[in-house]
Amino acid sequence: MLLEVSHIFKSYPDLPVLHDVSLEAGPGEILCLLGPSGCGKSTLLRIIAGLETPDSGTVAFAGQDLASVPAHLRNFGLMFQDYALFPHRNVAENVAFGPRMRDWSRAETDARVREMLALVGLSGYETRSVTELSGGEQQRVALARSLAPDPRLLMLDEPLGALDRSLREQLMNDLRDILKGVGVTTLYVTHDQEEAFALADRVLIMQARLDQGEGGRVVQEGPPEAVYRHPATAYVARFLGFRNLFDGAVVEVNPGPPPRYVVDTPLGRLDVYDAVGAYAVGQRAAVLIRPEAADALPAGSAGQNNTLAGRLLSSSFRGSYFLVQTEHIGGVLTCEVPVTEADLPSPGQPLVLHLNPDAITLLEG
Amino acid sequence: MSRTRRLENLLYIIPLGFLGLFFFYPLAAVVWEAFAPAGRLDLSPLFSLWREPYFRQALWFTLWQATLSTVLTLAVGMPAAYVVARYRFPGKSLLLALTTIPFVMPAIVVAAAFTALLGPRGWINSRLMSLFGLDAAPIRLQHTIWLILLVHVFYNTAVVVRLVGSFWANLDPSLPEAARVLGGSRFRAFREVTWPLLRPAVVSAGLLIFLFCFTSFAIIMILGGPRFATLEVEIYRQAVILFRLPQAAAISLAQMAITFVFMVLYTRVQARAAVTLNLRSSKETEQRPSGALQKALVIATIAGLVLFLATPLLALLSRSLAPGDPLRYYRELFVNRTGSIFYVPPAAAIRNSLFFASVTVVLASFIGATTAYLLARREDRWSRLLDPLVLLPLGTSAVTLGFGYILALGLPGFDLRRSWLLVPIAHTLVAFPFVVRAVLPGLRGLNPEWREAAAVLGASPWEVWREVEMPIVWRALLVGAVFAFTTSMGEFGATLFVARPELPTMPIVIFRLLGQPGPLNYGQALAMSTLLMLVCAAGFLLIERFRVGSLGEF
Numbered sequence: 060m061l062l063e064v065s066h067i068f069k070s071y072p073d074l075p076v077l078h079d080v081s082l083e084a085g086p087g088e089i090l091c092l093l094g095p096s097g098c099g100k101s102t103l104l105r106i107i108a109g110l111e112t113p114d115s116g117t118v119a120f121a122g123q124d125l126a127s128v129p130a131h132l133r134n135f136g137l138m139f140q141d142y143a144l145f146p147h148r149n150v151a152e153n154v155a156f157g158p159r160m161r162d163w164s165r166a167e168t169d170a171r172v173r174e175m176l177a178l179v180g181l182s183g184y185e186t187r188s189v190t191e192l193s194g195g196e197q198q199r200v201a202l203a204r205s206l207a208p209d210p211r212l213l214m215l216d217e218p219l220g221a222l223d224r225s226l227r228e229q230l231m232n233d234l235r236d237i238l239k240g241v242g243v244t245t246l247y248v249t250h251d252q253e254e255a256f257a258l259a260d261r262v263l264i265m266q267a268r269l270d271q272g273e274g275g276r277v278v279q280e281g282p283p284e285a286v287y288r289h290p291a292t293a294y295v296a297r298f299l300g301f302r303n304l305f306d307g308a309v310v311e312v313n314p315g316p317p318p319r320y321v322v323d324t325p326l327g328r329l330d331v332y333d334a335v336g337a338y339a340v341g342q343r344a345a346v347l348i349r350p351e352a353a354d355a356l357p358a359g360s361a362g363q364n365n366t367l368a369g370r371l372l373s374s375s376f377r378g379s380y381f382l383v384q385t386e387h388i389g390g391v392l393t394c395e396v397p398v399t400e401a402d403l404p405s406p407g408q409p410l411v412l413h414l415n416p417d418a419i420t421l422l423e424g
Numbered sequence: 425m426s427r428t429r430r431l432e433n434l435l436y437i438i439p440l441g442f443l444g445l446f447f448f449y450p451l452a453a454v455v456w457e458a459f460a461p462a463g464r465l466d467l468s469p470l471f472s473l474w475r476e477p478y479f480r481q482a483l484w485f486t487l488w489q490a491t492l493s494t495v496l497t498l499a500v501g502m503p504a505a506y507v508v509a510r511y512r513f514p515g516k517s518l519l520l521a522l523t524t525i526p527f528v529m530p531a532i533v534v535a536a537a538f539t540a541l542l543g544p545r546g547w548i549n550s551r552l553m554s555l556f557g558l559d560a561a562p563i564r565l566q567h568t569i570w571l572i573l574l575v576h577v578f579y580n581t582a583v584v585v586r587l588v589g590s591f592w593a594n595l596d597p598s599l600p601e602a603a604r605v606l607g608g609s610r611f612r613a614f615r616e617v618t619w620p621l622l623r624p625a626v627v628s629a630g631l632l633i634f635l636f637c638f639t640s641f642a643i644i645m646i647l648g649g650p651r652f653a654t655l656e657v658e659i660y661r662q663a664v665i666l667f668r669l670p671q672a673a674a675i676s677l678a679q680m681a682i683t684f685v686f687m688v689l690y691t692r693v694q695a696r697a698a699v700t701l702n703l704r705s706s707k708e709t710e711q712r713p714s715g716a717l718q719k720a721l722v723i724a725t726i727a728g729l730v731l732f733l734a735t736p737l738l739a740l741l742s743r744s745l746a747p748g749d750p751l752r753y754y755r756e757l758f759v760n761r762t763g764s765i766f767y768v769p770p771a772a773a774i775r776n777s778l779f780f781a782s783v784t785v786v787l788a789s790f791i792g793a794t795t796a797y798l799l800a801r802r803e804d805r806w807s808r809l810l811d812p813l814v815l816l817p818l819g820t821s822a823v824t825l826g827f828g829y830i831l832a833l834g835l836p837g838f839d840l841r842r843s844w845l846l847v848p849i850a851h852t853l854v855a856f857p858f859v860v861r862a863v864l865p866g867l868r869g870l871n872p873e874w875r876e877a878a879a880v881l882g883a884s885p886w887e888v889w890r891e892v893e894m895p896i897v898w899r900a901l902l903v904g905a906v907f908a909f910t911t912s913m914g915e916f917g918a919t920l921f922v923a924r925p926e927l928p929t930m931p932i933v934i935f936r937l938l939g940q941p942g943p944l945n946y947g948q949a950l951a952m953s954t955l956l957m958l959v960c961a962a963g964f965l966l967i968e969r970f971r972v973g974s975l976g977e978f
Contacts, residue, residue, distance in 0.1 A: 110876050130879045131887075137880040143873035147895050156891070160882030208882060 067116035075274035089245040091255040094265030099275030100248045104214045108137045136210035140217045142201040144189040151185035157208030175203035195226045214246045231257045256283040289335045292423045293345040302393045303348035309338045325389030330416035344421040352418030353394035356411040365414040439795040450828025458677045461670035469670040486654040490637035493576035501584025507725040509592035512710040527582040528964045530914020531642035532931040536953035541739035567649035580633045591625035631690040639821045641917045655679045656823045676824045687819045744950035753947035773933040783848035784912035792859025800867035817853045826921025846922040851912040859904030866900035899970045910963040
C-alpha cells in the first residue's frame, strides 16, 4: 500500500473533527471519501497534504512517516474546491508553478505545460488570464496545475461542486479518464454520491456523530457496487438515498448457501434473500427494501409471501417507471414500479405490491 | 512546532524589539524622571505641578482650544460632509482628494502657509494695503487665538468630510424617508432617525480631531507666539529652554494620561460606529442635485471647500516668489550669509531631510512589512499583543518621545544622543505604523488558499512570499513607503529634540527662519516651506495613484 493513514484524531476547541480515521490506497487507485458536510473529509485531505497537523495518528507514504515533512516537500497535489488559481498569473504561469518550484528546466517546464493543457482539453489557453475563464475552464486549469509537477498522490476537494449539472456530468467522465490515464493515486472528496460512484475504485463513507462529541469516522469501505448493494448501516443506506428502511427481527433462517431469512417487520413478515453476513433467529436488524423491488399486482391479489396490500398516496411518471408512494399497515413505501398508467389506480385507491425478496437486504441498525 | 514556525517566531523580535527599545524605554525614562528625578523617589515636582500657574494655564488652554477647534471643525465640516454624502457631481473624487491634501501636509508647512496668507506680510494684508493705501497691516491675526483655531479647522476638515461623509453615504436613505411618510417633518426625521445613526461617526471624528488639536505643537509654536502654550509647548519649554527636566517629565505624564483616556474613548466609540446597520453602498444613495436650491448648495460647498483648502497653500507658493526676482529666496537658500546662525547654507537641510527620509523609508518599510506579515499570518497571542501596540506611537506626542530620547538613550559607551541615527529612528517610530496600516489590508485580502496551493505545489515559505504575496502586495508596500517618506520629511516635534544642530532638517530650518526678523529670512522660510509642500504633494499624488480601495480609516 502506497498511502497509509492510521488512526487520525483531530479536533478544534469545542469542535471534534476526525475520530480514529484510517485508510490505505494502492498505486494508481482512485479512492473516494463520501460524506455530508461537516464530517471532516476536507480536513483529512489537508492533514494528508501537510497543511494541518493531526492531534494523533500518522500519515505515511511509501513507508515514510510524513510527520516531519512540511507541505512543500511532500510532492502531493491538491486541487481546492474553489480552485485557488493565482489571479496575478496567466494560465501557463499557473500550470508552470509546480515545476518551477521543483527547479525543472525552462524547456521541461514549457513542454509540461503544453502537455497538461492538452490533457485537460485547454490547448492554446496559455496566455489567457485566469480571472476571465468560465467555471469549467478554471476547474480544468486547476487540475492541470495540480498534475503538472507529477505528484505522487493527487487530492481533489469537491472539485465539481461549483459547476452546473450538465458541466458536472461531462467533467465526471473526463476526470476518470484523465486520472486513470495518468495513473496517479487519487483521493477524491465529495458529498455527492453520484460523483463518488462514477469516479471511484473504492468508496469510503464517512459519518460524524457530533451529538456524541465525536468527529468523522469511516463507517463503510468498498467498491461502489458493493457499497450500494449492501450498505453496512441504516445511516449509510439513508445517505445513499434509500428510503424504505424498517426495523425487523429475524424469525427464520435458511442457512443455504446462500442464506435466506424470514423477517418480522412493521409491514408484516417478509422473505429476505439478499443479506450479507449471518444473522441468527431473534436478532434485530434493519430491513432495506430497494425501490426496484416492487411490482404492482391486480387489486385483490393475496396469498404469496411478500405481498402487501396498501393504498396509493401519490404516483409520478419518471419514464421507465412510476415513482409510487403507498401506505401500508406499518409504514409508507416509496418504490419505482414498472407499470403503465392504465394499471395504476387513482390516489386514495387500494394498490397491492409484491416485493421481490432478492431486492430486500438486512443491515445493522 | 515546525521549524519554519519557530523561525517565524524570531521575526517578532523585530517589531517588539524596536518598540521596546525606542518607544517604551524612552517613555519609561520620562515617567521615571517624573517620579524620581536625580535618581531618588521624589513626588514633589508631580504634586507641585498642580499648584504651578503655568501648568494650570497650559492645561486649561490646551483643553479649551482643542474643544473649540473640534466644535468649529464639525460646524464647517458637517455641511460639507452632507453634500459629499448625498450628491453626485462631476469632479467629486477630485474634491475628496483635495480635502485630504491639508491633512498630509506637515504642520510646519501649514503654519507657514497661513502666515503667508494672513500674516503681517501675508498675501491678504499686502493686497489690502496696496488697495486702500494703508501703512500698517489691517488684519492682525498673528499670535491670536483666531489664527490657531482657523488653522486647526483647515487641518481637520478632511477628517469630518471623509469619516462622517463616507459613513453618511452608506446610511440607508429610506430610513428618514420612512419617517417622513409616517408624518415627521424634515427636521424631525433628521433629529430622530438620521442623527442617532450618524452620531457614532460624528463622535468618533470629533474625538479624533480633539486628539489632534490637543497634541498640536508646530502650529501653536509658530502661530501662537509667546502668549500661548499648550502642554506640548510647555514640555518643550521646560525641557529645552528652562532645562527643568523633572517638571517637563511631570507635564508629559499628565499629557500621556489625558491622551490615553481619550484614545480609549475613541476606540470604544469607533467599535460602535463600525457596527453595520443595513449599510448601502454609497453609489446607491447618492443622487444628482435637482432643482436650483440643491445645485446652489452643492456649488457653494464645493467653492467654499476649494477656496478654504487651496488658498493658504497657493498663498504660500505665491509669497515665496520675491517681487521682481521670483527665485531670489530660493537662491538665498543655498547661500551662507555671514552672521547667519547656521554654519551651513539652509539648503543643506534639504540634503539632510532627504537623507533621513531615505533611511526612514528603509527602516520603516522593513519593520512595517515584517509587522504586517506577522499580524496577517499569525493568530496567536503574540500577534494579538502586537496589534494594538503598533498604534501606540501614533497616539503619543512627538515631543514626549523626543524628550524621552534625550533622557534615555545616553548609555555610557553607547551614547545615541550624539548620533544622527536618532533622527531616522524617531521618524521610523512614527512612520512604521503607517506602513503597517497600508500593507496589512493587502495581506489580509489575500486568499489564504493561494498560499496553501503554492505550498503544496512545492513553494517554501520564502517562495510563497515572493511568488504569491509580494506581487499582490507591492503596491500597498509602495504606498506605505511613500507615507513613511512624507512623514519623515515633515516631522517636527521629536526632531526638534534629537537633531544635531549641524544637521538640521527642513522643518527645523523653516522654524528657525520664521523666528528671525527681516524679509529675507521670512522669504527663505516660505521658499523652503514651498519646497516641502511640493514634495509632500507629489508623495500624496503617488499614494492616491497606487493605493487600492479607500485611504483607510484612522
